[in-house]
Amino acid sequence: MALTITCPICGKRNGYEFKFGGEERGPRPDEKDLTPEAWCDYVHMNNCVAGVQKEWWFHRDGCGSWFTIHRDTTTNFEVEKAEAEK
Amino acid sequence: MFSKQKPLWGKKKKLKSSYDVVLIGGGLHNLATAYYLAKNHGVTDIAIIEKNFIGFGGAGRNTAIVRANQRTQHNVPLYKEALDLWPVLTKELDYNLMFNNCGNLNLMHSEAAMKAARTTISTAQFHGVESHLIDAKEAKELVPALNISDDITFPIHGAMFHPPGGIVRHDAVVWGLAKGAAEKGVEIHQQTEALAVGTKNGKVTSVTTSEGVINTKQVLISAGGYSAGLINGMLGIKLPISVLTIQAMVTQPLKPLLNHVVSSGAYHCYANQTLKGEIATGAHMDPWPNYTNLSTAHFIKHQAEALCEFLPCLKGVRFMRIWGGLADMTPDMAPILEGNNHFDGFFMNCGWGYFGFKSCSSAGKYMAEYMATNHCPDMLKPFALKRYEEHKLMGETAALVSYSPDN
Ligand SMILES: Cc1cc2nc3c(=O)[nH]c(=O)nc-3n(C[C@H](O)[C@H](O)[C@H](O)COP(=O)(O)OP(=O)(O)OC[C@H]3O[C@@H](n4cnc5c(N)ncnc54)[C@H](O)[C@@H]3O)c2cc1C
Ligand SMILES: [Zn+2]
Numbered sequence: 001m002a003l004t005i006t007c008p009i010c011g012k013r014n015g016y017e018f019k020f021g022g023e024e025r026g027p028r029p030d031e032k033d034l035t036p037e038a039w040c041d042y043v044h045m046n047n048c049v050a051g052v053q054k055e056w057w058f059h060r061d062g063c064g065s066w067f068t069i070h071r072d073t074t075t076n077f078e079v080e081k082a083e084a085e086k
Numbered sequence: 087m088f089s090k091q092k093p094l095w096g097k098k099k100k101l102k103s104s105y106d107v108v109l110i111g112g113g114l115h116n117l118a119t120a121y122y123l124a125k126n127h128g129v130t131d132i133a134i135i136e137k138n139f140i141g142f143g144g145a146g147r148n149t150a151i152v153r154a155n156q157r158t159q160h161n162v163p164l165y166k167e168a169l170d171l172w173p174v175l176t177k178e179l180d181y182n183l184m185f186n187n188c189g190n191l192n193l194m195h196s197e198a199a200m201k202a203a204r205t206t207i208s209t210a211q212f213h214g215v216e217s218h219l220i221d222a223k224e225a226k227e228l229v230p231a232l233n234i235s236d237d238i239t240f241p242i243h244g245a246m247f248h249p250p251g252g253i254v255r256h257d258a259v260v261w262g263l264a265k266g267a268a269e270k271g272v273e274i275h276q277q278t279e280a281l282a283v284g285t286k287n288g289k290v291t292s293v294t295t296s297e298g299v300i301n302t303k304q305v306l307i308s309a310g311g312y313s314a315g316l317i318n319g320m321l322g323i324k325l326p327i328s329v330l331t332i333q334a335m336v337t338q339p340l341k342p343l344l345n346h347v348v349s350s351g352a353y354h355c356y357a358n359q360t361l362k363g364e365i366a367t368g369a370h371m372d373p374w375p376n377y378t379n380l381s382t383a384h385f386i387k388h389q390a391e392a393l394c395e396f397l398p399c400l401k402g403v404r405f406m407r408i409w410g411g412l413a414d415m416t417p418d419m420a421p422i423l424e425g426n427n428h429f430d431g432f433f434m435n436c437g438w439g440y441f442g443f444k445s446c447s448s449a450g451k452y453m454a455e456y457m458a459t460n461h462c463p464d465m466l467k468p469f470a471l472k473r474y475e476e477h478k479l480m481g482e483t484a485a486l487v488s489y490s491p492d493n
Contacts, residue, residue, distance in 0.1 A: 003374070016384065020374040040475040044326035044417060048314035050377045073329075074377045 003076045009063045015076075021056030023047060024068055050074050052081075094261055095140075095268035101275055104301040105133045107457065108293045110280040110316065111309030112136025113145040114256075114443060115435050117263035118450020119306060119457070124270035125178075126451070127458035132272045135295055137279040141260040143310040144442055147411030149334050149368045151347055151358065152444040153190045153251030155210050155217045158480050160468035161420060162213045165441075167465075168448035172254055175447060181262035184255035186361070188346050190248045191228060193396065195240035195352040203246040210248070217248045231343050231399050238395045240352040252347060253358055256443055263450075283307075283320045283432065290431035304457055306425075306433040311377070311412025313436030323428050326474050327414045327437055330371040331378050333385045335408035339363030343399065355392035365400065367393060371413050371440070381408040415439045419482035423449065423469040425456050433457055 003015030023046050029038050047053065052072050059065045070079050107123065109116040112134050123129040136142070152172065154165040172185040194200045203219055210217035222234040225245040234242045264274055275297065283305055284292035293300045307317050314327035340363050349356030354370040369385040386405060393400045416422060416437040425433035435453050438445065452463045462470075473479060 015374070036475045036477075040326075041324065044474050045324035046314070046327060046375075047318055047324060048327055048329050048375075048414075049318075050312075050315045050329075073375060076374075076376050076378055 004078070005057055005069060006078060007057075007059045007062060007065055008067050009065050010059060013059075013062060017059065017061040019058045019060040021058050021066065024054040024056060052079055093264075095264035095274050099273050099275070101133065101278065101295065101297045101300065102273075103298070105273075106131040106302065107304045107306070108132075108280075108300055108302045109134045110283075110293070110305065110307045111143070111312065112138075112140035112274060112276065113143045113308065113310045114259060114263065114446035115308040115310075115438070115450055115453070116306065117145075117260065117267060118446045119308065119435070119453045120272040120450075121263050121267040121270070122451045122454035123458060124267060124272055127454060129454075129458055130271035132267075133300065134267075134272065134274045135278050135280045135293065136274065136276045139276045140264055140274060141257060143312070144411050144413075144438075145260050145310070146257060147334070147409060148256050148440070148443040149356070149358075149366055150253050150256045150443060151190070151251070151349075151356070151368075152185075152254050153248055153347075154215045154444075155190070155192070155206060155246065155248040155251065157206050157209060157482050158420070159209060159213070160480055161482060162209055162215060164448050164452075164465055165445055166213060166215050167451075168445050169250060171447040171451075175259075175262065179262040179266040181258060181265060182255075183258045183262055184361070185252065186254070187250055187252040188358070190251040190347040190349065191225060192246040192248070193225070193242050193348065193350040193352075194244050194246065195350065196243060199351070200244050203244075207246060215248070216250050217246060220245050220247050229344060229346055229348060231397050232348070233396050233398050240350070240395075242396065253360075254443075259443075259446070280307075280316070280320075285321070285429050285432075288429055290429050302431075304431045304433070306435060306453065306457065308435035308453075310436075310438070310442065311414045313434065314414055315377075317434055317436070321428065321432065323434075325422060325437070325471070326416055327422075328375045329377060330374070330413050330415060331376050331380065331410045332369070332371045332413040332440055333381045333408060333410045334366065334368040335381075335386065335389060335405045336360065336364035336366045337400070337403045338406050340365065340403065344397070348397070350392070350396060353392040353396065355389060355396075357393060357397065364406065365393070365403070368440075371415070377412065379410045379412065381410045413439045417474070418479035420480040421445070421449070421469055422471050423453060423456070423466045424471050425462065426460060427471065 282294040344359040
């Protein structure tokens, strides 16, 4: 499936120039009182949404920026915002 | 659709308001689980709930390769039993599963890969699985079409040869297991979507479907690539899974030239010749999670380039069909089988990525035991979800994969 990603620096480019960087999981948890469960959740666990999700990308074959976008995982199209954040 | 014959798995029945067991997803794993629940444990009041039709998911889209030469001591016995079960099931189900044990030839393209293969082979041999290392010349004797010259991108150093593996007709497994389960009283409800799992006081109580609510005490979600999304959506249980589309394609039919399954990690390409003569070849997964099931020019080009290097006689041959399906990948390339953990009566069997066909019979057999006895069989103990939290990931790949799927 064709995919284009909009890099904040380079604009809309072919998806194969980028590396997927994972679902957005919020800030890294504080190490103080960190439980194995919370750490595992941050490191491994995904929502696997069939729909719009906020996610990280790295412009690997481009400017090297890391940034987030919203994408519908059932179509691969970028969208403005996740339903929940509207 | 237009045939007057009734399907092998019986006429459409009306969904009842309660079942002892509800299995969500009409793929291989649930069909096998239902079959073994009925056959080995006398549990027959079972509904399989399938949103589309049985075989819609990975069950009907996979490239049908079976083998038992995995890397870790936990995985090999489960896959070995599955491999041993094909001839047994063919008899038991009285249905030809077309098991063609032509053997798998896994090409190695560096000395490091040969060394890694030695470890894998030792594990196989320790568990009584036939597997050996051969050099490039011997590989060429097995598959004369192989290009073992030095002037390709990844010259062939040797191969891991696993004679008992091969190909099984995947649709036949779907139909055969459905027939076997239905004969024992299992109900298969197609075009019925599971919408929610109800719980009360930490126990499973019901499943809401598009055709009504079912009261039940035991639910298993095993819906291939859809499992992780369903489990999170219905019960708020997050899993270490990434869902990726994986593609496969077949060429025009050719005279016999490939009598083994040939695969190459370096080329990210595997191929076998079907009984119809087509070269069926599988690619790697899309490099980003998605549920599209769609195919891309990127992989057609990739497959063509890879095949033309190590099987150069395929130059100029045309691809006839291409398709995609979902692979639900875990970071350690091993599945998650789990029960009575988050809720009493709730079971899951997922994370099978692109290896859920070859394993379906044994996984179904042990999952049935797990559900019938409420005790986790030893065979399944290593596959609990807890392993990620305990940082006991299985070494199914030599290097830990970060799915951000780049490997
Ligand atoms: C291209 C490709 C090649 C592969 N090659 C191999 C191979 O060579 N060897 C191998 O071992 N494995 C292979 N696999 C992997 C294997 O096919 C899967 O791991 C396996 O089929 C998944 O398990 P399943 O059959 O039980 O589920 P699936 O067949 O994926 O079934 C899931 C079912 O759940 C249904 N469903 C979804 N949501 C709902 C809902 N809400 N309610 C009810 N039902 C729902 C879907 O309609 C679907 O029918 C391959 C997969 C693909 C896509
Ligand atoms: Zn950029």
